[in-house]
Amino acid sequence: MGVSDKLSRNNWMYIIIILIVATVVTVLSTALTYRNATNASEDSMKLHALGIAVSLEASLSKIGHDRGNIFKTIISEGRWKGIAFLALYDKDGTIILHSNENLIGRQVQDRSIKTVAETGSAVYEYIELGTGENVFALNFPAHVQNSETILRLALHTYPFYGMVRQARLQLISISVLIVCLWGIGFFFVRASKRSEELKQAMAEKERLAMLGEMASVLAHEIRNPLGSIKGFAQYLIEQKTENKKQRTDCLNVIASESKRLERLTDDLLAYVRPAAVRLEEFNLRHLIDEVVMSVIPASDNNPAVNAVNVSGLKILNIKGIKIHIDIPENIKVTTDREKLKQILINIIQNAVDASDGNGDTEIKCELHEKEITISVKDNGCGIDRDTIEKIFQPFFTTKAKGTGLGLAIVQKLLKSIGGSIEVSSEHNSGSIFKITFARMLSANGHSMGSN
Numbered sequence: 258m259g260v261s262d263k264l265s266r267n268n269w270m271y272i273i274i275i276l277i278v279a280t281v282v283t284v285l286s287t288a289l290t291y292r293n294a295t296n297a298s299e300d301s302m303k304l305h306a307l308g309i310a311v312s313l314e315a316s317l318s319k320i321g322h323d324r325g326n327i328f329k330t331i332i333s334e335g336r337w338k339g340i341a342f343l344a345l346y347d348k349d350g351t352i353i354l355h356s357n358e359n360l361i362g363r364q365v366q367d368r369s370i371k372t373v374a375e376t377g378s379a380v381y382e383y384i385e386l387g388t389g390e391n392v393f394a395l396n397f398p399a400h401v402q403n404s405e406t407i408l409r410l411a412l413h414t415y416p417f418y419g420m421v422r423q424a425r426l427q428l429i430s431i432s433v434l435i436v437c438l439w440g441i442g443f444f445f446v447r448a449s450k451r452s453e454e455l456k457q458a459m460a461e462k463e464r465l466a467m468l469g470e471m472a473s474v475l476a477h478e479i480r481n482p483l484g485s486i487k488g489f490a491q492y493l494i495e496q497k498t499e500n501k502k503q504r505t506d507c508l509n510v511i512a513s514e515s516k517r518l519e520r521l522t523d524d525l526l527a528y529v530r531p532a533a534v535r536l537e538e539f540n541l542r543h544l545i546d547e548v549v550m551s552v553i554p555a556s557d558n559n560p561a562v563n564a565v566n567v568s569g570l571k572i573l574n575i576k577g578i579k580i581h582i583d584i585p586e587n588i589k590v591t592t593d594r595e596k597l598k599q600i601l602i603n604i605i606q607n608a609v610d611a612s613d614g615n616g617d618t619e620i621k622c623e624l625h626e627k628e629i630t631i632s633v634k635d636n637g638c639g640i641d642r643d644t645i646e647k648i649f650q651p652f653f654t655t656k657a658k659g660t661g662l663g664l665a666i667v668q669k670l671l672k673s674i675g676g677s678i679e680v681s682s683e684h685n686s687g688s689i690f691k692i693t694f695a696r697m698l699s700a701n702g703h704s705m706g707s708n
């Protein structure tokens with residue numbers, strides 16, 4: 258599993274944990290609101306019922322025995338809101354008065370009535386009516402004309418449950434919302450997983466395509482020199498020639514083609530190996546001189562080198578190619594010397610190659626506060642617009658014997674020392690390659706202030 262996979266998995270884990278916590282908190286707080294609303298409604302029903310009961314107890318005592326059906330009248334007049342029925346029991350459970358006249362005189366075995374008769378304390382309860390409705394009832398010990406009775410007062414819950422209904426609605430809508438959010442969340446997780454998988458599949462496909470391309474380029478690059486080596490070796494075996502010059506020519510080709518193969522493997526390793534940075538302080542001018550001298554033999558096997566030093570400016574003249582080195586003698590740089598050398602060799606070699614045996618190459622530097630820019634300018638063949646976009650691609654080359662790895666290596670090594678590269682070129686007029694990097698690279702890869 259890759260680091261990015263782990264990161265995105267962790268991100269999803271965090272999102273899911275946050276979602277779970279948010280869901281639990283929201284559901285709990287809504288449930289709490291619902292419970293509080295239920296309690297508040299019950300309290301208000303209790304108060305209402307108690308008020309009616311006290312007032313009824315007083316009225317019943319005042320009226321005496323000539324009560325008619327006072328309960329029925331009270332309900333039909335709607336004197337108090339929400340009364341479902343009223344009943345008055347004696348201690349044995351016989352109904353003395355009832356808003357439903359048909360029930361008067363009946364005896365009931367009711368636990369709440371019994372409890373009130375025995376304890377003398379009010380009892381609250383929910384009762385289910387014959388219609389299926391649940392009503393809230395107060396069983397109240399009423400002292401009516403010297404006798405202990407029990408007043409049962411049942412209230413419709415509907416008028417008192419406004420708050421509860423609101424809280425219930427809130428609970429339902431929040432639950433629906435949460436379910437929808439989770440649904441949408443899962444949809445996105447699935448979609449993003451799917452797109453991640455697709456991305457990975459695409460990347461794998463691209464990697465395989467690139468590998469295939471690399472393999473075919475490599476096969477081509479290896480087959481050419483191998484073909485020459487095999488051909489000339491075969492020739493030497495078959496001809497058994499005594500001609501010394503012919504033998505030397507054949508052996509020269511075999512040696513140079515072997516070198517080409519060796520360079521290809523070196524370049525390949527430089528490109529694919531991880532680039533650990535080794536810092537050291539060194540003189541920039543000495544490094545550039547070293548680089549130029551190592552490039553010269555590659556551009557010409559037997560150069561007639563004339564070096565002229567004019568106040569720090571060194572001009573090397575190699576069979577028509579002039580290399581101007583305009584770098585002060587006293588610049589100290591702290592970075593990876595070997596990597597910078599490799600970078601400069603590739604860029605200067607390209608400049609010399611572009612001059613095709615006749616041109617000028619200028620190597621200059623600009624000092625900035627923390628960075629340094631080295632420019633390599635040639636007046637060679639230049640690079641056309643279409644080509645310039647491809648020059649950093651591995652194996653891209655316009656040279657018969659190039660590997661096309663030079664600039665790809667340059668880019669990789671520059672990245673490892675925190676540097677950058679800029680190219681400007683005009684077809685048939687020449688090119689400038691500018692590299693910028695830290696004058697003092699610190700071990701953590703950042704540039705430090707210089708003095």
Ligand SMILES: Nc1ncnc2c1ncn2[C@@H]1O[C@H](COP(=O)(O)OP(=O)(O)OP(=O)(O)O)[C@@H](O)[C@H]1O
Binds near residue numbers: 635638640644659665
């Ligand atoms: N200074 C330059 N002038 C003109 N063309 C250039 C210059 N530098 C690079 N190029 C173009 O960029 C291409 C890629 O360069 P790169 O150094 O990567 O490979 P190469 O020089 O072809 O091969 P190698 O460096 O392996 O010998 C070259 O083939 C050439 O076409």
Ligand SMILES: [Mg+2]
Binds near residue numbers: 603607659664
């Ligand atoms: Mg090159």
